Amino acid sequence: MGGAVEPWSEPNPAGGIQRWVFAVAITLLALNLAVAGPGHGPLMHQIGERWPSLVAYVISFATIGLIWVNHHALIGNLAVVDRTLALLNLVLMFFVVLIPVDTATVAEYLASGGEDARVAVILYAAAFLGMGFSFAGMFEWTLRPGRLHQSVPERDRWKARARFGVASILYLTAVAVAFFSPPVALAIIGVVPVYYIFERNLAVGSPADVRQQSSGEAGRGQREP
Numbered sequence: 572m573g574g575a576v577e578p579w580s581e582p583n584p585a586g587g588i589q590r591w592v593f594a595v596a597i598t599l600l601a602l603n604l605a606v607a608g609p610g611h612g613p614l615m616h617q618i619g620e621r622w623p624s625l626v627a628y629v630i631s632f633a634t635i636g637l638i639w640v641n642h643h644a645l646i647g648n649l650a651v652v653d654r655t656l657a658l659l660n661l662v663l664m665f666f667v668v669l670i671p672v673d674t675a676t677v678a679e680y681l682a683s684g685g686e687d688a689r690v691a692v693i694l695y696a697a698a699f700l701g702m703g704f705s706f707a708g709m710f711e712w713t714l715r716p717g718r719l720h721q722s723v724p725e726r727d728r729w730k731a732r733a734r735f736g737v738a739s740i741l742y743l744t745a746v747a748v749a750f751f752s753p754p755v756a757l758a759i760i761g762v763v764p765v766y767y768i769f770e771r772n773l774a775v776g777s778p779a780d781v782r783q784q785s786s787g788e789a790g791r792g793q794r795e796p
Contacts, residue, residue, distance in 0.1 A: 589646070592664045593639045599671035600631050603678045624678035626757065627695070631674045633764035635667060638702060645709060648719045659709045666702035673698045681753055688753040693746050696760055700742040707735045734770065738763050 603624045618625075642663070649656075673695040680691040713719050714728060723731060741763050749756035 589642065589660065589664065592667055593635060593642075596667050596671055597632060597635055600628050600635075600674055602671075603675050604628055620682075621678075623681040626761070627674045627677045627681075630757070630761045630764065631670050633768070634699060634702075635670060637764055637767050638663075638667070638706060641706065642709075645706075645713065648721060649713070650720045651718050656709065656712050659705055659712060663702060663705040663709065666698055666705060669698045670702070677757065681757065684753070689749050692749040692753040692756045692760075696742045696745040696749065696756065699760065699763070700739060700746075703735060703738045703742065707732075707739075710735070734767075737766060741766075 604621065673691075676691045677695045680687040682688075710731065714723065716722070741759055745756040745759040748759060
């Protein structure tokens with residue numbers, strides 16, 4: 572029951588319950604895309620009326636997918652694990668599971684406008700903000716010596732923190748903007764996955780990234796007189 576650090580001995584650290592949580596969360600997102608069916612007007616009209624569902628689905632799918640890529644890289648690089656990390660991971664899973672619920676809420680209330688739309692978008696942004704904070708906490712835990720097979724270089728740690736900060740700032744901005752314009756706030760939330768898709772160093776702490784950085788440093792060292 573203590574917080575002692577233990578060696579990570581699971582054969583496939585990234586293949587535990589987390590994998591299924593991400594998979595189920597992404598699958599649940601698609602349930603909001605169904606239209607009413609025959610007898611409820613032309614199909615294109617029904618699809619047009621479901622635009623909030625389509626937009627929220629794309630944003631949620633991309634964001635969950637990106638956090639899974641980072642989570643997979645981070646967990647796959649673990650050398651040890653303790654109770655603190657397990658609890659941080661549990662908090663992350665809490666917010667991942669919450670995202671399909673908030674996605675459905677946005678899809679239901681955004682087009683109607685008013686107070687309900689504002690609350691729906693605020694809850695949506697808050698779920699992503701919580702997911703980001705919990706993953707950032709996991710990343711901070713890994714920075715202690717000996718916790719990763721291949722640690723993140725000291726000089727790159729603040730760069731990684733800055734990348735996390737971009738999402739947090741945008742989500743907080745979306746919360747503030749939602750009080751005035753929920754659709755604009757939703758667009759701000761959608762900027763986050765777009766930014767990280769094109770951001771070069773997506774997976775934080777992965778062995779491949781660290782090896783690539785080390786190889787680059789070695790090459791520069793050989794070229795130096």
